[in-house]
Amino acid sequence: MAKGGVAAERRRPHSHLREATVGYAFILPALVGIVALYLFPLIKTAYLSFTKTGVFGDSTFIGGANYANLVTDPTFGTALRSSAIYTVIVLLAIPISIVIAALIAQVRHGATLYRIAYFLPVVTLPVAVGMVWRFIYNGDFGLLNALLSLIGIDGKAWVADPTVAIFAVSAVGIWTSLGTAIIILGAGLQGIPQDLYEAASLDGAGPLRQFRSITLPLLTPSIFFVSVLSVIGSLQMFDLIYVMIGRNNPALSQSQTIVYLFYQKAFVEGNRGYGAAIAIALLLIIMALTAIQFRLQKRWVFYG
Amino acid sequence: MGNTQPRHHQIIIHAVLGIGAVIMVAPFIWQILTTFKTVTESRAVPPTILPAVWSIAAYERFFTSVPLWSLLGMSLGVLVVRVGGQLVLCSLAAYGFARFRFPGRGLLFGVFLVMLMAPSQLFLISQFDLMKSLHLLDTLPAIAIPGMFSAFGTFLMRQAFIAIPKEFEEAARLDGANSWQLFWRILLPMTGPTLAALGVLTSLYSWNDLLWPLIVASNKHMTLPVGLSLLQGQYGTDYPTLMAGSLIASLPLIIVFVILQRQFFAGIASSGLKG
Structure with a gap:
């Protein structure tokens, strides 16, 4: 035994080196890509945000001028507002999803069928989703206004009216994000021990009381996770605006989101430096909101 | 309850x-009912529910005006390269991070974690410049290459490797297996469910992605979402054709989802959505 230990002791420097070499070999292919296609671009975007750079790469250093322009640019202000409205409204999908996930957990038959139905919009091409809803929202012959007229409401041109367009898009955002939330929350529900409910039943707690006192508190970690994901995802929304509003729509200037503005500045107008500053601003906003959510979780998330 | x-x-x-x-x-x-209506009927007020005459003219217009097979082939090709690339590259790196000690491991994994949290728009400008300087614009590699690498996939796979008890490897090591054999024959097969989840999630992002393909390939070699979004400019208010196109473009993934729904739900539940 002692002899073996000495041999192992002697082998160690060599085997450390060997272990490190093999380890590097395994991570190398992915590392090359991550550095070349992600780390380097991130650093370059940060650099570009301090320059005036056109499509042909002609760049001059201008310090914080792009950021100073951002703060005073009314277009960026409206983009922030649109993204904020979209993000907040899409969060409403979470309470709806909690109820639906809790109900699906209780059905004896057909749970899979319901999950498929609620999940369909997630696997549908966002471009297709946008087109279908643009048709439904049409002011002259859309399905929504036809349904509203049945109950005596005179509908609007939902996605052509600058005052309501972002709200109409946000409603579609809720519709497309229910599926993901229901699945994640449903997995959270499965983690709740069944005997808690049995004990509560014996104590005479009805279904609503059980939901409030057992399901909700024990589901808070999943709810927290879903809301962090939802905020990060919503702040990056692009597709629905691109398809539902579109370039020639008078409502675009009032409804474009941060990422749409980024696309417009960096790739349509070719103003790389300004686009880079928008991307960095988006990163800072996401980091700040995520940090706030993590800070606040202590107040309401229950880790049993 | x-x-x-x-x-x-x-x-x-x-x-x-x-x-x-x-x-x-x-x-x-x-959407489906509209595809069978005439343009005039699709704009009727009040709308008809069932088509007065079931017509497939909208599908004919779609097929004659859109190079469907080329779009479909491009979307599928990008998906295969992205999924294949991620499964291989992420699991290799994940095994390296999970089971080997080497100088700088914490720092390098930290780099991956930062990339995991950063919004993808931060990378697009420079990725575009890179593809341009490699003369890859408007090609499949330009669309697919960045998506072959994933900090998220590496993170997910690393969790799967860490969860495997070390006893499995120790036994195989005693039998003389080297690191590659351990990885390929013993550990990787045990991460099957996570691999499936990663494959399904990557397929979903790849198939649905609009922004990056729109930036690097919107002239010749387009993917389905890009082609479909251009169709909207062309057929602005011909909703039967637009509905037919969007239905056909969405169907492949919807069918795969209905068949593999277990894997989709497992993927979403284990990780949430992250592009």
């Missing part, structure tokens, strides 16, 4: 879920 509830509870639950499910599915039904 318990299995002792009376029968009428089940009926109420099904009623609520059923109404919700109808709201979820109704736009799809409306």
